[in-house]
Amino acid sequence: MTADDLVLTPQGVRFIGRMWPCTIGRGGIRTDKREGDGATPVGTHRITGILYRPDRIAPPSHWARPIRPGDLWSDDPERPDYNRLVRAPYPYGHESLRRADPLYDLILLTDWNWPDAKPGAGSAIFLHRWRRSGFPTEGCVAFRPDHLWQIARRITPATRLTVRAR
Known part of the structure; x- marks a missing residue:
């Protein structure tokens, strides 16, 4: 771990010397992440x-x-x-990145199950804005909009998100 890393803790994400409140997946933190389980995967x-x-x-x-x-x-x-950016029309299972709501106005992409995706191991672990404090995600890590913006301005291509088993 380096000072540039985001580290998920029970209190939030530790980054650049401060704690940022966040929400995680409705399925909790898991070492055996699967597509659709709503879990946030353990790992760096x-x-x-x-x-x-x-x-x-x-x-x-x-x-x-x-x-x-x-x-x-x-x-x-x-x-x-699977687990890649694609373009419409796309007749298979997908999630729209250009949503009517502001949830994905800003997305930090992670390398979870990427670039060589293992089928069924889960896709799209993003860092994005939360719906509201305490409202779980589908496996992503979500932040207050202004906090997400501040984080996005400070990360580098070397930044990592560390999620440990609890």
Whole structure:
């Protein structure tokens, strides 16, 4: 672990010398993550990218990429592009990244089960904004919107998210 890492603790995520409140998956923290279990996976996960809605917010860093209309995330374990960014039209299981609500206005991508996805091992472990404090995610780590923005401005391509078994 380095000072640039995000470390999930029972009190929140420790990063740059402070604690950031967060929510995790409804399935808790698991070492045996599976697609659809709602769990946040144990491990050290690199932050591989930043996506943002350019019609709603400014880019938080020079390496952030815009979420375009038609950007989707494949969550169909039977497809070769499972756990990857795909484009509409896409007739298989997916999640829209350009949502009507603000949940995915800013997304930090992790390397969970990527780039060589194992079918069924779970997809799309993002860091994104929370619905509200204490409301669980589908496995992602979620933050207050202004905190997520501050984190996104300070991370680097070397930043990792560490999730330990509790």
